[in-house]
Amino acid sequence: MTVVEEPIGTALGEPAPALEARDIVKRFDGVHALEGAAFSVLPGEIHALLGENGAGKSTLIKILTGIYAPDGGTLLRDGEEVEFANVRVANHAGVVALYQELSVIPSISVAENILLGEQTPSRGGLVQWRRLRKTARAQLDSINQRIPLGMLAGDLTPVQQTMVAFARALATDARVLILDEPTASLTDTEITDLFAVLRSLRDRGVAIVYVSHRLEEVFELCDRLTIMRNGRTIVTKDVRDSHIDEVISTMVGRSAGELYPERGTATTTVALTARGIDGRRVKDVSFEVHEGEVLGIGGLAGSGRSELLRILAGAQRRSGGEISIGGVSLRLSPGVGRALDAGIALVPEERRSQGVILGASIQDNITVANISEVSTAGMVSTSRISVITQRGMKDLQIKARSARQHVSELSGGNQQKVVLAKMLARKPKVLLMDEPTRGIDVGTKAEIYRLIRRLAAAGTAVITVSSELPELIGMSDRILIMHEGRISGEVPAEGADEEVLLAYCYGKAETHDNHE
Structure with missing residues (x-):
């Protein structure tokens, strides 16, 4: 109604x-x-x-x-x-x-971006550069921005690029911004x-x-x-x-x-062990995750949480420490391929640049990470490709016209499901998920939470990084908080206090004792 x-x-x-x-x-x-x-x-x-x-x-x-x-x-x-x-x-x-x-x-200056096309001041076919710079500066001043006019737009930070886009819209006398x-x-x-x-x-x-x-x-x-x-x-x-x-x-x-399914699938069998892990930001991190457990990792931006997942997945070299899965140690720099073969799969934070090939179809995206599954002696089987793709689309309820639809045409939530389908086809023992619900709607978030719980119930160990404390509490069995590259706190997720978790995010571990 x-x-x-x-x-x-x-x-x-x-x-x-x-x-x-x-x-x-x-x-x-x-x-x-x-x-x-x-x-x-x-x-x-x-x-x-x-x-x-x-x-x-x-x-x-x-x-x-x-x-x-x-x-x-x-x-x-x-x-x-x-x-x-x-x-x-x-x-x-x-x-x-x-x-x-x-x-x-990206390849032209800030000033040129602000006054593109019809807005570019010119006379006799020649750009009036002085007037262009003066007008562009006035537009930036109107929103209190001091971005260098001659700087290439591709060298700007994301927020600076946003401000340049605002200035360009205002230069066209925009009265409604969407x-x-x-x-x-x-x-x-x-x-x-x-x-x-x-x-x-x-x-x-x-x-x-x-x-x-x-x-x-x-x-x-x-x-x-x-x-x-x-x-x-x-x-x-x-x-x-x-x-x-x-x-x-x-x-x-x-x-x-x-939104959040019930917990209770964790076992006592250790799936992955990390001992004394060191990286560029990560320092002396040790923990275990069990089969059937959802381990949440939180912390402020720059705390080392995403770097830790990249190290575990073989996407970034570790400078020290040991990682073992099922009791078998991984070499110091296994690489993503060997980590995948060992049973560790990563769903990265930046799905559009790191998780999918936007110009390729759903089918091609799922297939590319599963060549061994769909080929024999170098010969690719189209029937196997179809089976693995249809299974992934059905299991994750990917909404698309067909398996041949380009991923760039899908919603953010369905793009994330394609990344998941690609990784889950590997049948990982440990699934790493960095900000798995970023940029997707509440309903699709609930689907992702249910999927995580189904995987855990089947024995997969799931490690998730999230910036949202309510999400960490709702979807996890246990929570680790990182601060300046180290684990500053560990709490059971059920009944966890957001104030305590936030204190750990800022490195104030003594606050936890005050809540006992």
Whole structure:
């Protein structure tokens, strides 16, 4: 049932929405992607657009920005009905989308990126460089950024690239900014800087549509929220009148407490032992993980948690210590191939750059890590490829048109499932997962949690790194916290106290004793 607690549109005397969608319908091959969806964003408002993957958010954004034409419904800009024939028309109307994969051109300067195309000042076919730099600096100054104008965009940090994209949008006089997962690759400090800029833009009357799976950010930053499910608008309301558990249950149709499966699959049989592991950041780390156990590893950025997983997976050389699996020691630098053969598989944090080949099909991605499984004497079997691919897609419920669909066309959650399918086809004894739910929606997170528990119940030892303390507590049996390359604390996950875990993150181990 659709319940819009705040009406789409405004009362008499109030300003018209900067952008509004009414009763939007969109079909693909006869299937409804949107069915009567409604959304509006006001001038000087940050409005969160929420929903699981497949809820219709991306389709709605593409209609708002002229990529798709709606099959039904109406778009209004400042209260006037409009039709966006393409992205260029939408941009001219002041509606600009900035996506997670930013479109800065790495090989040209910051100033040139800000004033691309029609915005480039020229006379007689010649670029007016002085005017270009002056205008670009003014755009950066307007959002309090001091990025060097002559610097190549490819040399910027992720947050600097985001700021350049903002400046470029403002140079086109954008009055509606649509942001898709803008903090996905940013540190906590960079996110703070980004939020300051977004608040300043809001104060200048810019309407901001904020799409994110990080609900804590929504409640810190946004004014209103709209939740979509199955192509419909379910609710629109003030953020201050809601809370995270309510948002989750509305998005997925079940309570937040049902996200995490029950524990209790750990055995006493040791699957992997690490003794005195040293690396570039990691120092003298020792621990064991058991068959059927989910071991969570937390810590602040730079604590060494991801480096530890890379060392265990053979992706990074260790300078000291011993790793053994099933009682058999691995050589000092086994490499990823030998670690895989020994039964250790890694699902990396950066799935798009390290976990999948975006331009290849689902089938090719799953096959590439399992050549020995699908070939004999150098001859590849197409039937075996089909079997291993279909099994992976079925077991992980990968949503795609076919096994030949390119991974770049899938949602973030389904891309993550392809990485998992590729690794699980190796039947690992120890599965390492670095931020397994980063950038995916709540419903897909629940699927990943259930998968982790199924693997553990089958005897696999699972080691997961997560930045989110509630997630660590919910999905783990036991938690290790790292600080400055060392293990600063270890606690059972059931009943774990977030305050204690956070104290360990900052190296304050004595806090644990005060809670005994």
